Amino acid sequence: MISSLSSRLKQSATGVLVTLIAAGALSACSPGAQQQASTTTAAAPAELQAPSQLVMRRLTGEQYKNIITDIFGPTVDFGGRFEPDMRTDGLLAIGASHVGVTAAGMEQYDAMSRTIAAQIVDDKHRGMMLSCAPKDAKAADDACVRQIMTEVGALLYRRPLTGAELEAFVTAARLGTTETKDFYTGLSLSLASILSSPKFLFRHETATTARGEMRLDPYTTASRLSFFLWNSGPDAALMQAAAKGELNSPRGLNRQVDRMLASPRLESGVRAFFVDFLGFDEFDNVTKDTALFPKFSTQAAEDAQEQTLRTVVDVVLTNKSDYRDIFTTRKTFLTKELGAIYQVPVVSFLPNGSPDTWHPYQFTAEDNRAGIMTHMSFTALHSPSGRGSAVLRGKAVREVLLCQKVPAPPGDVSFDLINDTTNYRTARDRLAAHTREPMCAGCHKITDPLGLALENFDAAGAWRTTEGGVQLDTSGLVDGKKFAGPAELGAVIAAMPAATSCVTNRMLGYALGRAPARDQVTGLEKSFQASGYRIPALMKLIATSPSFTRVSPETAPTQTASVAN
């Protein structure tokens, strides 16, 4: 764990970041950089030439954790809780461009920053985490603090610190040391002040102008790339590329994007996108009545999310397959807890007795499961705690997977029939009322056939064939395509144009922090199609497109400041 920090800091200490500071200051105004800045990427569709907006995104809890883990190692205890994120235009990544910091949230950031900083300087870690030691542990040592803050500050602010910033942290550490008569306490308070600074907590984007065109400055480009592809801050190589102005040229940008797409850290970025896209944050609010669903547990709910993420990663990254396969694949990964829900025996230990938590598993025809819609992470997430809901599941297929908006029901609807389980045993019988009532039919013909196909899964995601003693009929017809049951539904969804335009829309919005324009999505989807619907190709198209780095002047503040000022 510590090696990650020490190696990064070693790079810094050997002068990489010192070079960054100088090169960063020059890159924005170098004539060569200006010339390169206006060059467009040949692969990008015409619709992705349009400039994007400068956005200021609050770090998600996961990004905050990833940054700290990348810099200080995985054993750091955070000791706090993040503010809830906000979903806007279908994504938390877009909501992050709108949220601030509440008083309760600030308390948590403040407490977490001190908890983390105290661990960095404690007896156990300081030797490995810090690149120098004070002459006297009871007195201030500005030179040592300056060295540490230059290194750590650049990693946390995702750019070199300005002189004024650096001196503020040196002063802060000196004052803290004077008050407490302890160098390391003073240093930890100064480190904590970086971790609770708005410049750390918000991904603040700045722009420069080259040949009359505004574009992200190199460090902002590096951050956009890094959070998009890795869901964390830039590494040393990316910072160095920014410092040298390499990200201003299509060739340099391509080189970095290719490197990042080839990195194992891409999995973290892909997972983060699908956690957001599939709405897994909602699992925080999922409970099931254990009297009704005894196999459901907090562990099973966590494993359910991981199961789907492993499945998605297996399709889109490991096998580099067509994105649409996530709706049909029978290959998945199970734990013992999930085995209980899926009625599949899973052994937690290898024959030699060592623990073996995750097992690859191929659903059989008898399992009647194929694709992520048949996973517990979908069927349980989109069900109330006491009973499954065909309407909610159908709505989720439309809204989450196909990006189609289902209107809210009218206010004055009587739902008496839907709960008449005596005369109408199954949800299909009860929901038939929707088709008889013109007021309901419009929307429910959109949602119900999809949701009824998933009625074979109870509120916890377990298989069932009957409801109220009556055999379930999970066949249906959606958009002119027939299916026999849940396993076939996935193929119908995969064939819908909305399935691929939806992920295109969300991926672009995720990268840019704003809901994309319709023509941008249409243009990008054509290129996505040409790639055989490969997710890494889609990510590369976005990351190397002019829209990713060009900025609309209207979104810039009146005074655009260069970070090196």
Added chain:
Amino acid sequence: MTRLVNRRNVLKGTLGGAAVTVGLPFLDCFLNTNGTALAATGKELPVAFGTWYQGLGFDPGQWIPAKIGTGYTHKHQLRMLEPLKHKTTLISGMKYFMDGRPLETHTSGYQISSTGALRGGVVYGASLDQNVSDVIGKRTRFRSLEIAIGGGRRSFSKGVGATTNPAEPSPKGLYTRVFGPEFIDPNAADFKPDPMVMARQSVLSAVKDERMAMMQQVGAADRARLEQYFTSLRDIENQLSLEMQKPDPLPSCTQPDEAAAGNVGDSVVDAEQNGTIMGKLLAHAIACGQTRVINVVLNSNGLRKPGGTLSWHVLTHEEPVDDALGYQKEVGWFVEWANMRFYDFIKAMDDMKEGDGTVLDRIALLWQTDHGYARTHTMDDLATMIVGGAAGRIKTGMHIRAAGDPQTRVGLTLQQVMGVSMNSWGGGSNQTNKPMTELLA
């Protein structure tokens, strides 16, 4: 000590230029006119404010008393409030206006009751409790405390912008936040400022300009978000400043027992247990001077009986009306259960004695809901309640019958009572400049 002397002392301290140690918030000296005196300090107890949001309304015919004015008797679904009726004002017949906008069920009503208007976009106005907190909450350790009973972290408390103050669903979480290691017992014999607190103050001061510089580098919308950050940061600075002063003794303040980590979920059993503990914790928090603004969400929508397949919300839609009772029987059970939780809550406030009064006597706790009748999502004939006398500023023990007035009149009145400078509140047809003078003491 009289009010005048208090004010003089405060002003004298300010003008003296020394480190100003203000035991009693400045504004309260001007605002309190009917506060109850405390024997130990002779100072008036400051007014407090709270909101309680409980969705899904009540059942028609089951709650509106026949008699208007004083001396009324609560009907079936509110009968549990009888013992504290004299400290409660019930208002029936108010309305949320949609102005032709589509009804977002269970959302539109809350938007109007909390902010006075339907939301216009991602960014919208502050909730009334935060307007009140701007006046009475700035000098307490917490400008406001939000809790959720029944799981989730949703609250309806927010400043201007997009971000809602997250609610605390766990009794242990609430206990740790308020009465954890950073709590200073106002009645402790010894007080020694912690050098670490002083060091934190110095560090914050040293990096202040460095942080503020960011304000110059962002556009207007993002500047508003940063302003919220800096407001929240000032709350931290305020907390540190309070930790450096010996607090005035508060004889009624006692540190509550540490709360255990309970199940936070949507079962009524867990919700009842957690609600009871958190109600008592909030009463302690007010009595110990930690906050003057509290916000409670009873997370009605997902609540279930153990083993029940249908939640309260789903039942409002799907349960047939019982012919004999004239309302949905199971839904009625949940309404009474929730009202019992509200009673437990106000009883906890009333059990917290302060001099010859109680915490309930100096709070105004506003009970609001999302719909008049949840089954059909009506937006009229709303139930609204105010419990507590706001330190003698408002009348209680009445049933007021409104004739379709905007419900925002209640919010306007209470904000004015709390000292918020506003002549009108709300948007569209929910805008009003008519406070309910019949509420004023």
